[in-house]
Amino acid sequence: MKTFLLSLAAVLVVTPMLAQPVDPNKRDEDLTKSEADIRIAEWQNKVNALQSEYDAANNETTQLNTQLTQLMNDAKKCNDDIYALLGATDASVRDFRERLGRIESRVREIDRTSNDQLAPLIPEVKNLEAQLNGMRKEKLALLPEFYNKIIDVAGMIKRIYDRVPKSSSSGSYTVGTWAKDRDCLWNIAGKDQTYNDPRMWPKIYMANRDQIRNPDLIYPGQQLAIPAAGPKNDDELRAERLYYRRKRIAAAASARRASSERTQQVDQQEAGSGNKK
Numbered sequence: 001m002k003t004f005l006l007s008l009a010a011v012l013v014v015t016p017m018l019a020q021p022v023d024p025n026k027r028d029e030d031l032t033k034s035e036a037d038i039r040i041a042e043w044q045n046k047v048n049a050l051q052s053e054y055d056a057a058n059n060e061t062t063q064l065n066t067q068l069t070q071l072m073n074d075a076k077k078c079n080d081d082i083y084a085l086l087g088a089t090d091a092s093v094r095d096f097r098e099r100l101g102r103i104e105s106r107v108r109e110i111d112r113t114s115n116d117q118l119a120p121l122i123p124e125v126k127n128l129e130a131q132l133n134g135m136r137k138e139k140l141a142l143l144p145e146f147y148n149k150i151i152d153v154a155g156m157i158k159r160i161y162d163r164v165p166k167s168s169s170s171g172s173y174t175v176g177t178w179a180k181d182r183d184c185l186w187n188i189a190g191k192d193q194t195y196n197d198p199r200m201w202p203k204i205y206m207a208n209r210d211q212i213r214n215p216d217l218i219y220p221g222q223q224l225a226i227p228a229a230g231p232k233n234d235d236e237l238r239a240e241r242l243y244y245r246r247k248r249i250a251a252a253a254s255a256r257r258a259s260s261e262r263t264q265q266v267d268q269q270e271a272g273s274g275n276k277k
Contacts (some may be wrong), residue, residue, distance in 0.1 A: 086139040096140045100149060103128050103135075107156050115163050122164060122229055123197045129157050129231055161230050173204075175222040185215050194226050202236040202243075205225050215243055 021042070022035045031039060083089070107128055110121050132153055135141055141150055173194060176183045185205055190198035205215045209226045212218060232240065 045188045082143065084141065087144070088140055093140060093145075094141070096138065096146065097133070100135060100146060100153075101132075103132055104149065104153050107153055107160070111156050111160055118164050119192075120196065122161075122195070125157060125160055126197060126200075126231065129154075132157070133231075139197065161228075164229055171226050173226050175218050175220055175224060176222045183218065183220075185212075185218065190223070195229055200229075200232070203234055203241040206236050206239055215239075 020038075022031065022039050026035070028036070028039070081135070083093070107125070110118075110125060110128075113121060132150065136150060140146060171193075173188055173191075175181075178184070185201035186198045189195050189201040189204055194200070195203070201215070204224055204226060205212055207227045208222075211222060211224075218224070
């Protein structure tokens with residue numbers, strides 16, 4: 001009995017080792033029972049292998065989703081912390097995004113304009129640049145969503161300025177008479193051959209400080225240098241602010257003098273009336 005059991009165990013161990021793979025080109029209906037069992041076992045092994053791969057991939061996906069959820073939560077917390085530091089709200093961020101989007105859209109449209117058609121658009125470009133510079137001063141400009149975009153739009157504006165034909169943005173200008181040409185720095189800056197924008201007068205003023213002491217006083221025959229078109233630099237902005245500050249002070253002083261003179265006239269008239277009585 002013991003010998004029989006050993007022989008049977010040996011047969012069971014050796015039989016699978018002796019099993020030969022079934023010809024893959026042989027049709028299922030032509031298989032013998034043993035060949036069919038082998039083919040079924042082969043397919044079952046493939047199914048088991050694919051199931052194992054699927055389970056491993058599913059486990060990995062679950063782990064990655066968990067990591068992604070954690071990263072998204074961390075990013076939201078970081079974003080909330082930044083909002084808190086900047087005093088931002090969803091509404092203010094949305095408004096900032098829309099304003100910046102409008103500026104970017106128009107700048108891109110102008111950037112696609114041909115060089116010979118750019119000059120008339122420069123005043124609008126300057127206005128867009130002023131709006132962009134204003135947004136740069138807002139705290140929301142520090143948000144990662146906006147910081148690089150603002151830099152990109154500013155780069156597009158600079159590229160537009162660089163494309164403006166030099167003949168329309170730099171050179172010299174001979175001052176004419178007021179009676180004939182109505183020449184003053186404001187009007188000169190507004191001419192087509194200069195900037196087509198009278199608000200650019202500080203650029204001419206600062207480029208000609210050697211011959212202009214007072215922005216309100218220029219003389220026929222003066223040869224004024226006209227700097228290239230572009231945004232006003234810090235010195236030009238300071239000169240502009242100082243000019244208008246002095247104008248306001250002078251206007252206020254003039255108003256006080258006029259008021260004082262009217263008061264004196266009234267007093268004199270009243271005094272004269274009293275003497276007649």
